[in-house]
Amino acid sequence: MADTMEAELLSDPRTRSSTGTMVRYGVLFAILAVLPFVAPGYWIYFAGLLGINIIATHGLNIMMGFTGLLSLGHAAFVGVGAYTVAILQTYFGLPFWLTIPAAGVSAAVIGVAFGLPSLRIRGLYLVIATLAAQFILHFVFVHWQSVTNGDVGLPVAPANVFGFLLNNETRIYYLILAFVVASTWFARNVIKSRVGRAFIAIRERDLTAQVLGVEIVRYKLLAFGLGSFYAGIAGALLAYFNRFVNPEQFGLLLSVFFLSAVIVGGMGSILGAILGAAFMTLLPEILRELSLLIGSGLGIDLGTILTPLRETIFGLLMVGFLLLEPRGLAQLWKRASQKSTRDSA
């Protein structure tokens, strides 16, 4: 039976990598690789930020979109990754190729430590545990003065790739790009593997999954740990990208940001995580430009309302997509591309 299933999967045009898709990926990578040479620096800065957000959103999507584990504390786990880099670099002088994996591991360990008691039980307890993680970890960032330097935060020296300093947005762009490609590829493969099918089975109906022989607790822990690991990697890259860490970056608003990204993009879709992260990264910028435009037109400064405006729009997007299109932009994208192939055929 497994053989026939595999044969079906192989003959299915959706899973077969045809020459067409290979060419398309090739073109995409070529564009991404030459982007810094043609696009203005401002764009490259956003591409870097977008890449980091994509990685973190993949993480939350693995937990929430594929396994059905809602986390309200994703920003705090990103923060753990960022602080791990800053602390290991400041106090121990470790290089980036050690700090980045360490950031992923520490975020995964802390994430699982918070999730462990509640992952054994169904229901809302994990939501409470992640909310607790958000507030408690943020508290630690602010109040563990002697290590985190409180509200001021810690500076981060540029990543030193074997003597080559990643000290501007173009150089760090390539590092982030590599991680985005690797993390997307890995997430896609996990989801297509036995592990991914177990995640989806748990999301759909955990009791059925258990009857079918899925060890629920183990796979939930795995999903949660993996999602937190992604958050930690994203945090590490963010630390090298901003070259400083402070607690303000990792508040509840950022957790809402990632939640919105997963929901807007489409829960349980790799493409959705990318689309959602892109949408959510560009949106504040569009809002900022618009408010500058409108503000200068009216002769007033709208800068002060930007943060609350962002909060409002994040919330509206979450509620709107959950009510009207729970499968998010990925579904809209799919519909649009199906329509275009039909039209061209």
Added chain:
Amino acid sequence: MSPFQQFIEYSIVGIAAGGVYALIALGIVVIFKASRTFNFAMGEMMMLSAYFFYAASVTFALGPVIGMIVALIGSVAIALLIERVAIRPMLGRPFIAVVMVTFGIGSIIRGIVGMVWGPNEMQIPGILSRTPIMLGDIFVPGKTARAFAIAVVIVVVLIAYLRYSRAGVALRAAAADTITAYSMGIDVRRIIAFTWIVAAVTGCISGVLMANVNTLTPHLGLVALNVLAVVILGGMASIGGVLVAGFIIGWLEAITGLFLPTEFREITPYVLALVVLLVRPNGLFGSREVERI
């Protein structure tokens, strides 16, 4: 003052502060009973009501009484709007999705309040007297004591209403078995809307009280997340249980202030939540909602 006396004093002040938390908890549990919805926007509803009060009584200078009436009407209207537009279409969807919707609504309200009133602290007119209450040697701050008294009265009135009124009986019927309640001719949708009104009233009163005891900021509502965390662990099954949970939070925050620097108070409820998850994974009172897997 002896350490024991100090402990007693902190305990009394804490339990007094817990009165408002119990009021918040009541608003959360009523909605949960009718529709199995966890309202993560409770705190924001409460904070918004306090701003309504501020706008009516200070900005438009209508005085505290009219201010309170305006705040009540405003918060009920907002609650009904939320229920109709965002919650009713979500009934029957996975509870995680509903949680995210209420969480999103909280974010919307925080943002709107931030845009309209700005991020700074505001003082609302003192409707509560500052004169401290002395219980023997024990000193209870005046505002806290009076807020406690008001909260307790409201809680008692609401519980009596839910116990003896037609609407209260219908609510309990719907909570016990929605389908049977439907077939017996109870309009469950109206009951759910009714619970949102109750939540709006408790939220409004607790919001104005909290803003009076502390100051008014867009983050006033975050306290309701603490309450929600502890209430969920206390078990949503009984109204009595969640009221106790409210008082426990108040007491614990005060006791934390006695032994640790004050900033630890913000995370006390969450630490408590994690400890409960570790030692009693079925919740404090072992609620039915929890299934082990």
